[in-house]
Amino acid sequence: MSETSNANSFSIDGQRIPFTPGQTILQAALAAGVYIPHLCHHPELKPHGSxxxxxxxxxxxNGSACTQMAMPGIEVENNSPTLNDRRRVLLQMLFVEGNHFCPGCEKSGNCQLQALAYDLEMLAPHFRHAYPVRPIDTTHPDVWLDLNRCIMCELCxxxxxxxxxxxxxxxxxxxxxxxxxxxxPSGRLGDSALSIDDAAVHVCPVGAIMVKRVGYAVPIGERQFDEQPISRQVDYLATRHIPIVPVAATEER
Amino acid sequence: MSQLETAAHPETLRRVAIDPVTRVEGHGKVTLLLDQDNKIHQVRLHIVEFRGFEVFIEGRPYWEVPVTVQRLCGICPVSHQLAAVKAMDQIAGYGPLTPTAEKLRRLMHYGQMVQSHAVHFYHLASPDLLLGFDSDFTRRNIVGVALDFPEIAKQGVLLRKYGQEVIRHVAGKRVHGTGAIPGGVNKALTVAERDEMARDIEQMIGWTQGAIDMVRRLHETNPGFYNVFGESAGNMMGLMRPDGALDFYHGALRAVDPLGQTIFDQVDYADYQQVLQEEIKPWSYMKFPHIKSLGADKGWYKVGPLARVQAATYLATPLAEIERQKMMALGNGKPVHGTLFYHWARLVEILHAAEMIRDLLNDPDILGTDLMADRGERRFEAVGVIEAPRGTLFHHYRVNEDDQVTYCNLIVSTTNNNQAMNEAIRTVARQYLDGREVTEGLLNHIECAIRAYDPCLSCATHALGKMPLTVEVIDADGQLASSLSKA
Structure with missing residues (x-):
């Protein structure tokens, strides 16, 4: 290995990953086509590490790949049974501490939490469901806020x-x-400045913030994570944009 | 009150329970009260679990409902999806569906009829009919049928598969798909999908005709038995077109009396509460609906295959209509009420649905791409009704201005048949058990009467699970006299 390449690269699970200064480990990995599971990261928003x-x-x-900067020569362990076991436990905790009922959820197939659970082969919740009582805010004319499904990633x-x-x-x-x-003033969404074409409405990785009156317009089989598991959609994860849906399009539904 | 519904002095009687009833969908049990001479004094069908779908759907957004409610059942989810979406079409303010959307929904629904009826006839009921009501219960199942009648079992499996493939092509999945959405459907059919379904449809029609012949021959072996088994003359109801033809997807309500005379006809199903009333009895979680004008005692009615093919003026496909007439000829001009005729009528309906599928696949509209209706004013209350495989299915919703469901009333097919099933098992108890030593084979006669209705007990109370059978005989002192179990 030459000094030059070492100065601009590091390794993930033994694979050499080039990076440009200022990139996080996650950004460099995704740019190089290497998948690291994540939920609260979005390429258009600042890292959060939550x-x-x-x-x-x-x-x-241990370190969060989304907040830790890529450095020359570091050795990163990513796709190992130990780490994936821990990730599965994190997912199980996320599932049981909310009320995530995939069968009736419009986000099913487009949901990152669901996609990760499938990809990491989470077969059961393991922990006892907390069944928390959480409010639904339906007061906005175009947006439905269902905190039962919120994972508090703070993307919104x-x-x-x-x-x-x-x-x-x-x-x-x-x-x-x-x-x-x-x-x-009232704490309700209908009285806030939120508008349907805000990025905050369309960034939710789960089904907590949904555009109203859109229910299964995209058929099963054509949803983001239907064809390929999330771990094989690295390009999408690295380059995706927050899909701002114009008001007119949603009213068509 | 119906004879044998409530014994005068239950404390003096011993109790036999068939708990749960097997080879039906959901949890149910039958209790019999007998005296020391094995005379029957009380027979009741109980639905033993409660799921409360009507309550937990409250607060949810209306566009989620057609997908959520189909989780009521894994055998006919399409029926719940379509009944709910027919209501939500109106709630969301959509006008008439496009021809393609309605035909795709119908295609999915007829596929549902084929697969659900096939599961019921071949997998659940044929072991009794082909192997004998009191044959060895360890072999009295679909595996036993496959060993003794391999060709019939194979046809049953493939008929079911065909129906499920039709559903998959329209809804995206064989079970719990998402094809119908408020205002239309979400996916056009491709030429390849149409051709795949068209390839096998004639075979399905042929096999169904063969099955009807088989049932006819079975009937000829012992007409006296099949004509009267569980015979209970009740009113009959179904959804009909204006010309009186049975329509599984959309129509108006018609009810006829046990002799086939009209009680009401072309009643808009949105007004169902004007003609039907639900009664609650202290001993059952399941409600007892009846025809309002006739009162609770005389107003009970049957729904499902035998009721609706006889209430109809005709079936709108030629082969099925011929078979319907042949079956009804056995009544010498009057409707037949033997409970086992339900199976015969069910096969006639598979034939009708298969013919409808064939016609739809030959219709150019089925490949259309105009899938969504025009949208108008929102509404806040709507009723969706459909003929599900087991009978008329009502979904009634109210939705507030914030798009939340505030009220949900489901009257499922099995609830409509509640009193009818109770009447049928009381007849069987009188015919076969009264005064005799209770045996497993005789108890299975009661289950056979319930099975003929193909009850979806999980829909009826919204229950979930699997069903081993335990029969306990308790003597007059309340002590367990004997117990019989099967897995």
Whole structure:
């Protein structure tokens, strides 16, 4: 290995990954076609490091691939049974601490949580379901907020703040009481500044924020994760844009 | 009150329970109360679980409902999806469906009829009919049929598969697909998919005709038995076109009395509460609907294959209509009410559905791409009704301005047949068990009467699970006298 290539590359599971200075391990990996499981990362938003699905072992120490910068010569362990076992447990905890009922959910097939669970072969929840009582906010004319399905990745918080410039969403409470709150005088979505063409409406990786009146318009078999498991869709994960759906299109549904 | 519904002094009687009833969909049990001479005093069909779908659907968005409610059942999910979506078409404000959308929904529905009826006739009921009601119960199942009648078992499996493939092509999945959405359907049919279905349809029609012949020959071996087994003359109801033809997908309500005379006809199903009323009895989770004008005692009615093919003026496909007439000829001008005729009528309906599938596949509209209707004003209450494989299925919803479901009432086919099934098993109890030593074979006669209705007990109370059978005989002192189990 030459010094030059070593200066601009590192290894994941023994595979050499080139990077440009300023890239995180996750960004460099995705750009090189290497999959690292993740939920709270989106290429158009700043890293957050909250879901911990992308935790890798960097030179023997745990770290989030989405927040840790790529450095020359580091050795990263990613696709190992130990790490995938931990990721599966994280997913199981996410499933049991919310109310995720895939059979009737419009997001099914487009849902990253579901796609990860399939890909990491999560066969059962393992933990006892918490069945929390969480509110549904239906007051917005075009957007449905169902906190039963929220995984608190804060993608909507970041999108509203950094792209839409509105700060409609925020995380409140601590620990098990953490929950998304809405920035409006009444606390209801219908009284907030949220608009259907905001990035915050379309960034949700699960079925917590949904465009109203759209139900299964895209058939089974044609949804994002129907054809290929999420781990084989690295290009999509690296380059995807937040799909802003114009108002007219949703009213057609 | 029906004879044998409630014994005068139950405390003096011993109780026999068939718990749960097997080879039906869902959980149910039958209790019999007998005196020391084995005279029957009380017979009841109970549905033992409760799921509460009507309640937990409240608060959900209306566009989720057609997909969520089909989880009521794994055998005829399409029926629930279509009944719900017919209501949600109106809630969402859509006008009439495009010809292609309606035909694709019909195609899916007829596929559902074929697969559900095939499961029922071949997998669940044929072991009794072909091997004998009191044959060795360890072999009285579809595997036993496959050993003794391999060709029939194979045809049953492939007929079911055909129906499921039709569903898959329209809905995306064999079970719990998403084809119908408020306003239309979400996917056009490809030429390759159409051709694949067209390739085998004549074979399906031929096999079904063969099965009808088989049932006719079976009847000829012992007409006295088949004509009267579980015979209970009740009113009959179904969805009909304006010309009186039976229509599985859409029509208006018609009810006839046991002699075939009209009670009401062409009633808009949205007004079902004007002609039907539900009664609650303290001993059952399942409601008892009846025809309002006749009252609770005389107003009970049957739905499903035998009821609707006899309530109809005719079936709109030639082969099935011929077979319907041959079956009805056995009544000498009156409707037949022997419970086992349900199986015969069910096969006639498979034939009708298969002919409808063939006609749809030959219709150029089926390959159309105009899938969604025009959208108008939102509505806040709607009823969707369909003829599900087991009978008339009602879905009634109210939705608020924020798109949340606020009210849901489901009257499923099996609930419509609640009193009819109770009447049938009381007749069987009188005919075969009264005064005799209770045996497994005799108890199976009761199950055979229930099975003929093909009840979907999980739909009826929204129950879920599998069913081993345990029969316990309890003596007059409440002590367990004997127990019989089968897995």
């Amino acid at each position: 879901c911990k699905l992308c935790t890798v072992i960097v030179n023997g120490r 918080v970041r999108a509203s703040r950094d792209i839409d410039g509105k700060n409609v969403f925020a995380l409140a409470g601590r620990g098990v009481d953490s929950h998304i709150v809405v920035n409006s």
